Amino acid sequence: MPAGCGPIRPETEGVGTSLRHRVFESVRAAGQISRIDVAKQLKVSPASITALVGELLELGLLRECTDTARSTTRGRPPVALAVQPDAGYVVGIKLARAQHTALLVDAAGKPLAQASLSCQPRRRSLDQVLVETGEVLDALLQQANLARADIACIGLGLPGMIDHAAGQMVWSPLLTDLDKPLRTMAEDAFGVPVAVDNDANIVTLAELWFGKGRAMADFAVVTVEEGVGMGLVINHRLYRGAGSLGMEIGHTKVQMDGALCQCGQRGCLEAYIADYALVREASTALDPTDATGTAPDVMLQQLFEQAKAGNEAARGIFRRAGRFLALGLANVVNMFDPPLIILAGARMQYDYLYADDVLTEMHALALNRGAAPQKVETHAWGDLMWAHGAAALALSDIADAMAEGRA
Amino acid sequence: MPAGCGPIRPETEGVGTSLRHRVFESVRAAGQISRIDVAKQLKVSPASITALVGELLELGLLRECTDTARSTTRGRPPVALAVQPDAGYVVGIKLARAQHTALLVDAAGKPLAQASLSCQPRRRSLDQVLVETGEVLDALLQQANLARADIACIGLGLPGMIDHAAGQMVWSPLLTDLDKPLRTMAEDAFGVPVAVDNDANIVTLAELWFGKGRAMADFAVVTVEEGVGMGLVINHRLYRGAGSLGMEIGHTKVQMDGALCQCGQRGCLEAYIADYALVREASTALDPTDATGTAPDVMLQQLFEQAKAGNEAARGIFRRAGRFLALGLANVVNMFDPPLIILAGARMQYDYLYADDVLTEMHALALNRGAAPQKVETHAWGDLMWAHGAAALALSDIADAMAEGRA
Numbered sequence: 001m002p003a004g005c006g007p008i009r010p011e012t013e014g015v016g017t018s019l020r021h022r023v024f025e026s027v028r029a030a031g032q033i034s035r036i037d038v039a040k041q042l043k044v045s046p047a048s049i050t051a052l053v054g055e056l057l058e059l060g061l062l063r064e065c066t067d068t069a070r071s072t073t074r075g076r077p078p079v080a081l082a083v084q085p086d087a088g089y090v091v092g093i094k095l096a097r098a099q100h101t102a103l104l105v106d107a108a109g110k111p112l113a114q115a116s117l118s119c120q121p122r123r124r125s126l127d128q129v130l131v132e133t134g135e136v137l138d139a140l141l142q143q144a145n146l147a148r149a150d151i152a153c154i155g156l157g158l159p160g161m162i163d164h165a166a167g168q169m170v171w172s173p174l175l176t177d178l179d180k181p182l183r184t185m186a187e188d189a190f191g192v193p194v195a196v197d198n199d200a201n202i203v204t205l206a207e208l209w210f211g212k213g214r215a216m217a218d219f220a221v222v223t224v225e226e227g228v229g230m231g232l233v234i235n236h237r238l239y240r241g242a243g244s245l246g247m248e249i250g251h252t253k254v255q256m257d258g259a260l261c262q263c264g265q266r267g268c269l270e271a272y273i274a275d276y277a278l279v280r281e282a283s284t285a286l287d288p289t290d291a292t293g294t295a296p297d298v299m300l301q302q303l304f305e306q307a308k309a310g311n312e313a314a315r316g317i318f319r320r321a322g323r324f325l326a327l328g329l330a331n332v333v334n335m336f337d338p339p340l341i342i343l344a345g346a347r348m349q350y351d352y353l354y355a356d357d358v359l360t361e362m363h364a365l366a367l368n369r370g371a372a373p374q375k376v377e378t379h380a381w382g383d384l385m386w387a388h389g390a391a392a393l394a395l396s397d398i399a400d401a402m403a404e405g406r407a
Numbered sequence: 408m409p410a411g412c413g414p415i416r417p418e419t420e421g422v423g424t425s426l427r428h429r430v431f432e433s434v435r436a437a438g439q440i441s442r443i444d445v446a447k448q449l450k451v452s453p454a455s456i457t458a459l460v461g462e463l464l465e466l467g468l469l470r471e472c473t474d475t476a477r478s479t480t481r482g483r484p485p486v487a488l489a490v491q492p493d494a495g496y497v498v499g500i501k502l503a504r505a506q507h508t509a510l511l512v513d514a515a516g517k518p519l520a521q522a523s524l525s526c527q528p529r530r531r532s533l534d535q536v537l538v539e540t541g542e543v544l545d546a547l548l549q550q551a552n553l554a555r556a557d558i559a560c561i562g563l564g565l566p567g568m569i570d571h572a573a574g575q576m577v578w579s580p581l582l583t584d585l586d587k588p589l590r591t592m593a594e595d596a597f598g599v600p601v602a603v604d605n606d607a608n609i610v611t612l613a614e615l616w617f618g619k620g621r622a623m624a625d626f627a628v629v630t631v632e633e634g635v636g637m638g639l640v641i642n643h644r645l646y647r648g649a650g651s652l653g654m655e656i657g658h659t660k661v662q663m664d665g666a667l668c669q670c671g672q673r674g675c676l677e678a679y680i681a682d683y684a685l686v687r688e689a690s691t692a693l694d695p696t697d698a699t700g701t702a703p704d705v706m707l708q709q710l711f712e713q714a715k716a717g718n719e720a721a722r723g724i725f726r727r728a729g730r731f732l733a734l735g736l737a738n739v740v741n742m743f744d745p746p747l748i749i750l751a752g753a754r755m756q757y758d759y760l761y762a763d764d765v766l767t768e769m770h771a772l773a774l775n776r777g778a779a780p781q782k783v784e785t786h787a788w789g790d791l792m793w794a795h796g797a798a799a800l801a802l803s804d805i806a807d808a809m810a811e812g813r814a
Contacts (some may be wrong), residue, residue: 161774171774218649234641234649241744242625242641248741251774253734255662263774267734327660327674334655335742337648367568367578367658367670 019044020052024061024083024399025236028109029214032065032080053081060084061107061399083108088152090398091140092391093133094199094383095158097121097174097226098297100132101383102140105391107152107398109209114384115140121295126169126177130189137190153193155394156186157202157386159226164197164393165244173226173262195397199223199386200247203344204231204238205396206389212342212377219340220332222249224347227262228270228328232336250274254327272324275300275347278317285313304350318350322358329358330365333374340375348380426451427459431468431490431806432643435516436621439472439487460488467491468514468806490515495559497805498547499798500540501606501790502565504528504581504633505704507539508790509547512798514559514805516616521791522547528702533576533584537596544597560600562801563593564609564793566634571604571800572651580633580669602804606630606793607654610751611638611645612803613796618786619749627745629656629736632752634669635677639743657681661734679731682707682754685724692720711757725757729765736765737772740781747782755787 019042026038033041039049056062063084085106093102098121104113117136137154141147160172167183169175186194197205204221207213213233221231228250232239240246250270251263258267262276271277279296282303294302307314332341359376366374379385426449433445440448446456463469470491492513500509505528511520524543544561548554567579574590576582593601604612611628614620620640628638635657639646648654657677658670665674669683678684686703689710701709714721739748766783773781786792 234646239641241742242746243744245774246742246744248774251741252659252738253772254660256730256734265772265774323663327663331659334658335648335653337650337653339649365660365672367652367655367672 019048020055021399022236023049023052024056025396027056027062027081028083028395028399029209029236031108032082034078034080038081085110088398089144089146089150090153090155090391090394091137091151092155092202092387092389092394093136093157094202094386094390095129095133095156095174096199096383099383100136101387102136103384103387103391104140104144104146105388105395107395109388109392109395111388113140113144114387115143116383121297123174123176126175126180126182126185129174130186133186134189148190148192151192153195153394153398154186154190155202155390155392155397156182156194156196157199157390157393158196159199159229161245161248162196162198162201163244164195164201164240167194167196169196170245171263193397195393197390197393198229199225200229200231201238201240202389202393203381203386204233204389205392206381206385207231207342207344207379208233208236208238209392209395210385210388211379212340216340218338219342220336220338221342221344222329222332223345224273224325224343225275225345227274230332232338249328249332252328252331254324254331269324269328273321273328278303278321281317282314285311285317300350319357322355323361326358326361327365329362329376333362333366338374340377343376343378344381346380348378426455427462428806429643430456430459431463432803434463434469434488435490435802435806436616438515439489441485441487445488492517495805496551496553496557497560497562497798497801498544498558499562499609499794499796499801500543500564501609501793501797502536502540502563502581503606503790506790507543508794509543510791510794510798511547511551511553512795512802514802516795516799516802518795520547520551521794522550523790528704530581530583533582533587533589533592536581537593540593541596555597555599558599560602560801560805561593561597562609562797562799562804563589563601563603564606564797564800565603566606566632566636568652568655569603569605569608570651571602571608571647574601574603576603577652578670600804602800604797604800605636606632607636607638608645608647609796609800610788610793611640611796612799613788613792614638614749614751614786615640615643615645616799616802617795618792619747619784623747625745626747626749627739627743628749628751629739630752631680631732631750631754632682634681635735637739639745656735656739659735659738661731661738676731676735680728680735685710685728688724689721692718692724707757726764729762730768733765733768734772736769736783740769740773745781747784750783750785751788753787755785 022042023038026041027033035049035053036046039046062081064079065082085108088107089104091102091104099116099118101116103111105111115136117132119132158172158174161170169180169182171178183194183196200223203223207221217235219233223229230247230249232247251268253267254269255267259271260266261268261271275296279299282299286302303314307318429449430445433448434440442456442460443453446453468491469488471486472489492515495514496511498509498511506523506525508523510518512518522543524539526539565579565581568577576587576589578585590601590603607630610630614628624642626640630636637654637656639654658675660674661676662674666678667673668675668678682703686706689706693709710721714725
């Protein structure tokens with residue numbers, strides 16, 4: 001083979017993927033796209049793209065179809081590329097304290113069925129959570145008339161420190177266990193390949209594959225729910241840090257010796273913003289008869305209603321949380337200078353937290369760069385969008401394995 | 408040309424560079440290296456590397472030499488690649504409040520001459536600083552018997568918010584001006600192409616090209632001097648944020664409504680650690696006759712000596728700064744999970760700031776990940792190493808332009 005004329009080998013790039021995999025991802029993100037448009041998007045020669053597409057067609061990951069957007073009445077119809085939907089089914093599951101949500105999708109990411117399971121909202125063992133996960137999985141499969149053996153991969157997203165690369169659960173506010181090999185435990189329990197990640201990363205994957213991120217190379221996602229999480233996209237790829245445990249904005253310290261965090265340390269950003277931070281102040285603002293023995297979700301809702309009704313103590317709790325959120329967002333701006341921050345999570349309904357005041361304060365706390373202010377969007381996605389992100393995680397893992405020649 | 412057999416075109420990757428440029432960078436980092444070792448390092452096929460090396464040889468950026476490390480007494484001597492040192496001279500200049508430092512290097516980054524200029528340590532206009540820069544540049548060229556026309560590029564590093572891509576100085580603690588087109592102003596003043604960046608990024612480039620980073624794919628640098636800065640290397644490349652103004656760890660907020668920062672905001676990390684933060688507390692700890700009208704550098708030195716002599720107020724100042732440094736480093740760990748943090752800057756001599764206590768506190772404040780603790784190294788580089796980094800910035804810009812076909 002003459003020098004310089006061989007097929008391109010998978011190459012580890014910027015944030016860790018092969019060019020072949022990036023071709024696959026471009027097609028999946030676009031739905032339908034021509035070879036020439038993939039080449040333009042990735043700034044690679046059309047000849048190189050043609051070679052890589054050939055390999056992906058042979059692997060059964062892509063298919064050719066008529067490019068309906070461009071077909072004309074005359075001549076040979078143009079050919080577009082699309083993901084081969086028969087490449088397999090995958091399941092995405094978002095695990096949360098009070099409810100697990102599961103979604104079945106085809107290889108192109110199209111939702112086919114969904115299921116959810118309500119749980120007692122308390123910390124419990126990983127074994128117990130895996131039993132619950134099996135229940136919601138089987139409910140999902142029953143709906144779709146499929147068996148576990150029909151599933152190519154399950155993506156699991158949960159709050160806490162989850163090491164995607166190692167498959168390890170280091171710590172989670174859901175669980176009484178610490179440092180367990182979550183991926184292999186789930187694979188043993190379900191007999192299906194599993195990918196795991198934290199919930200902020202899966203909602204970021206959802207934005208990347210099915211939301212705003214289809215058109216944006218760089219953006220950050222900040223989530224506020226049971227904790228405060230972050231996902232960062234650099235050049236169309238999720239970046240998890242040098243190891244797999246970075247982007248823990250919720251546990252960056254915003255006050256020396258500050259408020260107690262559920263992680264056991266003091267002064268973490270989430271100790272001022274997350275559900276539990278508001279709930280522990282709520283009993284002071286609410287009538288004691290309302291507050292005693294009330295579930296956290298209910299208490300948070302009561303607090304919000306009291307704030308709307310003019311209870312100054314309740315308003316003060318949200319106002320303070322909003323100021324700390326502004327501070328955290330300003331820190332994201334100062335660190336990453338992203339063109340867009342997406343705010344996501346169940347707490348987006350509490351508009352006190354995300355009012356214009358918060359954005360004004362964020363801009364005041366971010367360094368003045370003499371340029372247009374960073375854009376902030378609020379996406380009050382439900383759990384189903386997060387489960388969709390978990391499915392994207394599973395699809396990514398399959399594509400990684402196939403594109404890198406591991407499967 | 409049959410599909411899949413064309414030469415590889417420059418491709419924009421993970422953190423923004425072409426494969427050809429990365430080949431050039433591998434050679435420069437290694438000094439001497441064979442084609443096959445470049446291929447291994449970049450995980451690209453030897454055939455692709457051979458094609459790209461051919462282009463770089465033709466552009467005059469690389470040369471072939473006998474691989475002395477591998478030569479044997481029999482047969483054809485193996486051929487290594489090296490940077491072509493005749494490709495041009497470049498100058499790196501570190502601009503600081505009290506002294507500017509300039510270094511002349513060849514295209515392979517080898518130092519050839521150096522010069523420095525002492526200045527009145529006060530904020531001044533950009534025009535004034537450009538006059539000083541011209542002086543130190545001419546002193547350097549005189550030593551080397553060169554003219555400005557012999558210089559291919561000047562790299563300028565200074566503290567503050569410097570937008571490398573746009574060539575803009577947004578804000579600097581050195582300057583009374585705000586938001587000026589520094590690169591074009593310097594090019595007009597010197598008649599030579601100029602590259603600009605903040606000082607934390609240039610010291611990170613120095614580590615990447617001439618220090619620890621030659622062997623490490625991912626690391627972070629935190630600098631403590633007139634301010635607190637940060638540089639981040641992802642997969643052998645400097646990452647500046649999505650825009651060019653990220654990584655401003657010194658201006659992330661670590662206290663709501665906290666200490667006043669030189670940027671005008673409150674609660675920034677550097678407002679607890681940087682020179683000016685210690686100096687403004689020094690007058691309280693020192694004898695008033697020692698403190699009045701004393702230059703900041705001298706006062707800091709007095710404070711350090713008092714602390715060593717047992718002055719509790721002086722010790723308390725360093726101890727508190729050390730705790731905030733630990734908090735800042737823990738935030739870097741929680742955000743980026745880097746295998747190594749390098750601490751750099753003139754303040755590394757104040758061992759109170761970087762004692763074992765600080766590292767112990769950093770580990771206590773970083774999330775417990777059940778793994779080996781992050782490694783922290785202290786590099787008390789002098790200004791010359793920073794100037795070397797500014798030279799690396801200039802070399803990178805030349806190589807970028809040539810490898811991308813812009814020059």
